Amino acid sequence: MCGATFLFGGMNMITKPKGCHDIYGQEGRKWKYVEEVIDMVMKKYHYDYIRTPIFEATELFHRGVGESSDIVTKETYDFVDRGDRKMTLRPEGTAGVVRSYIENKMYGEASQPIKLYYNGTMYRYERPQSGRDRELTQFGVEVLGSEDPMVDAEVISLPVNIYKMLGLKQIKVNINSLGDMESRKRYREALIEYFRPHIDELCEDCRSRLEKNPLRILDCKVDCDNEIIKNAPTTLDYLNEASKERFDKVISYLGALGIEHEVNPKIVRGLDYYCHTVFEIEAKVEGFGSQNVLGGGGRYDGLAEQLDGPKTPGMGFASGLGRLILALDKEEIKLPIKEDVDVFIMYVNEDEKLNALYLTQELRMNGFTVETEYLGRGLKGQFKQADRLQSKYLLLLNSDDLKENVVTVKNNKTKEEEKIDLDYLIYYLDEHLEEEEHLHLGHDGYEYHEDMDDEEDDE
RNA sequence: GCGAAAUUGGUGAAGUGGUUAACACGCCGGAUUGUGGCUCCGGUAUGCAUGAGUUCGAUCCUCAUAUUUCGCCCCA
Numbered sequence: 185m186c187g188a189t190f191l192f193g194g195m196n197m198i199t200k201p202k203g204c205h206d207i208y209g210q211e212g213r214k215w216k217y218v219e220e221v222i223d224m225v226m227k228k229y230h231y232d233y234i235r236t237p238i239f240e241a242t243e244l245f246h247r248g249v250g251e252s253s254d255i256v257t258k259e260t261y262d263f264v265d266r267g268d269r270k271m272t273l274r275p276e277g278t279a280g281v282v283r284s285y286i287e288n289k290m291y292g293e294a295s296q297p298i299k300l301y302y303n304g305t306m307y308r309y310e311r312p313q314s315g316r317d318r319e320l321t322q323f324g325v326e327v328l329g330s331e332d333p334m335v336d337a338e339v340i341s342l343p344v345n346i347y348k349m350l351g352l353k354q355i356k357v358n359i360n361s362l363g364d365m366e367s368r369k370r371y372r373e374a375l376i377e378y379f380r381p382h383i384d385e386l387c388e389d390c391r392s393r394l395e396k397n398p399l400r401i402l403d404c405k406v407d408c409d410n411e412i413i414k415n416a417p418t419t420l421d422y423l424n425e426a427s428k429e430r431f432d433k434v435i436s437y438l439g440a441l442g443i444e445h446e447v448n449p450k451i452v453r454g455l456d457y458y459c460h461t462v463f464e465i466e467a468k469v470e471g472f473g474s475q476n477v478l479g480g481g482g483r484y485d486g487l488a489e490q491l492d493g494p495k496t497p498g499m500g501f502a503s504g505l506g507r508l509i510l511a512l513d514k515e516e517i518k519l520p521i522k523e524d525v526d527v528f529i530m531y532v533n534e535d536e537k538l539n540a541l542y543l544t545q546e547l548r549m550n551g552f553t554v555e556t557e558y559l560g561r562g563l564k565g566q567f568k569q570a571d572r573l574q575s576k577y578l579l580l581l582n583s584d585d586l587k588e589n590v591v592t593v594k595n596n597k598t599k600e601e602e603k604i605d606l607d608y609l610i611y612y613l614d615e616h617l618e619e620e621e622h623l624h625l626g627h628d629g630y631e632y633h634e635d636m637d638d639e640e641d642d643e
Numbered sequence: 644g645c646g647a648a649a650u651u652g653g654u655g656a657a658g659u660g661g662u663u664a665a666c667a668c669g670c671c672g673g674a675u676u677g678u679g680g681c682u683c684c685g686g687u688a689u690g691c692a693u694g695a696g697u698u699c700g701a702u703c704c705u706c707a708u709a710u711u712u713c714g715c716c717c718c719a
Binding site: 254255275306312315321324453465475503504507530532565567570580 | 644645671675677678679680692709710711712713714715716717718719
């Protein structure tokens with residue numbers, strides 16, 4: 185009694201860190217399901233799973249992601265370890281994967297290009313709000329070693345197809361090209377020249393962006409209706425011939441894949457390593473909030489070299505799992521999550537309990553999902569519990585029956601029950617549960633939603 | 644980093660400067676001594692985010708802190 189008061193009333197309860205979440209129960213099942221779909225699609229696209237450390241040397245992110253991005257300059261979780269090494273919890277996935285590619289000399293592997301996918305937590309010290317957490321889960325891919333524009337199209341199609349497969353409908357793909365390094369540099373200079381005379385007409389934030397990251401002025405929300413921004417030169421005006429051709433190919437390949445998209449010159453992306461193709465996928469569903477970018481990515485042909493690796497073209501995307509699930513919720517998409525139990529084993533006395541324990545293991549080892557009683561409840565309570573778990577069959581153990589090597593098996597839907605010989609039990613359950621499976625098959629499993637192939641033109 | 648709102652049991656919530664803080668759901672028990680899901684009856688134990696202040700007295704008023712939510716910034 186005192187203990188309870190002490191624990192719950194007296195002390196400050198320890199809570200989860202700001203901007204983090206405990207995911208469990210129905211929410212946990214949703215995450216698990218979505219991750220299963222991701223794994224399945226990645227397998228079909230033949231991407232290899234990679235798992236890199238959650239923390240890396242701080243320098244990796246400064247050299248990789250870039251000094252001008254906010255993510256690195258003021259949003260990282262940094263710490264010094266006991267050996268005085270400067271470490272950082274990864275704020276994004278690409279830098280670590282490319283580091284691993286170089287360190288493990290994957291460029292030397294026989295099978296090229298290297299196609300990798302990851303799914304893991306990232307950390308950013310930000311002010312939390314809807315769709316933005318300090319610990320976030322992202323899945324994504326990196327393709328290293330091919331500069332074929334087809335790769336760009338494939339990488340864009342991947343998240344789009346995952347979203348569609350999950351049933352998401354209201355999404356929009358924005359795509360743009362920054363051009364190669366030369367185009368990008370020329371554009372940046374032109375942009376500064378263009379904005380400099382108008383600097384006083386822009387908002388305060390934009391003034392500070394001018395030298396540091398002028399591309400970002402383009403998607404300023406304060407000034408988005410400002411004529412100066414509307415009339416600013418776009419990246420596309422500054423593409424050289426080769427870059428322009430390349431971009432046209434990406435667009436045409438996307439068309440071949442049936443991926444609806446819009447060329448939006450305002451998409452510039454925040455991370456320094458991008459060149460050529462950049463894209464973002466927005467959730468357009470009502471009431472989603474301001475953090476509506478589900479995923480994005482682009483090409484980063486210079487990154488490997490910047491990290492002291494061989495010059496290697498790269499293309500990737502990252503998508504926020506939390507935001508994806510938020511979008512699924514907002515579109516009220518029911519995921520086919522199965523959580524029901526095949527068999528609930530009921531018992532009352534100690535002798536029956538021993539048999540229950542044995543049978544529980546036996547059935548589990550034979551592939552059934554089995555639950556039993558752990559709290560010493562009476563039969564009434566056990567029936568209730570079995571219903572809560574939506575158990576398909578009930579096993580009632582009875583000392584007298586056990587002497588004759590039989591148990592009562594009750595179909596919890598039809599309420600029919602019969603006594604089954606223990607030696608025959610597994611065969612019996614197998615047969616009866618299989619019938620149930622057939623009924624479910626239409627609703628379960630992964631299937632394309634009808635609108636997957638026929639796109640409407642509502643743009 | 645800046646701005647706004649919120650925080651009442653296991654859950655959803657109503658409410659008040661003053662003896663026992665509604666109601667509902669859930670859970671546990673009983674009616675039904677080993678066949679439940681309906682119904683009826685009872686129970687759910689010093690619970691109003693944390694800390695300080697004002698007051699004879701605070702869940703309520705004030706301040707601080709934490710967390711959550713929403714927006715800015717930025718991003719997935």
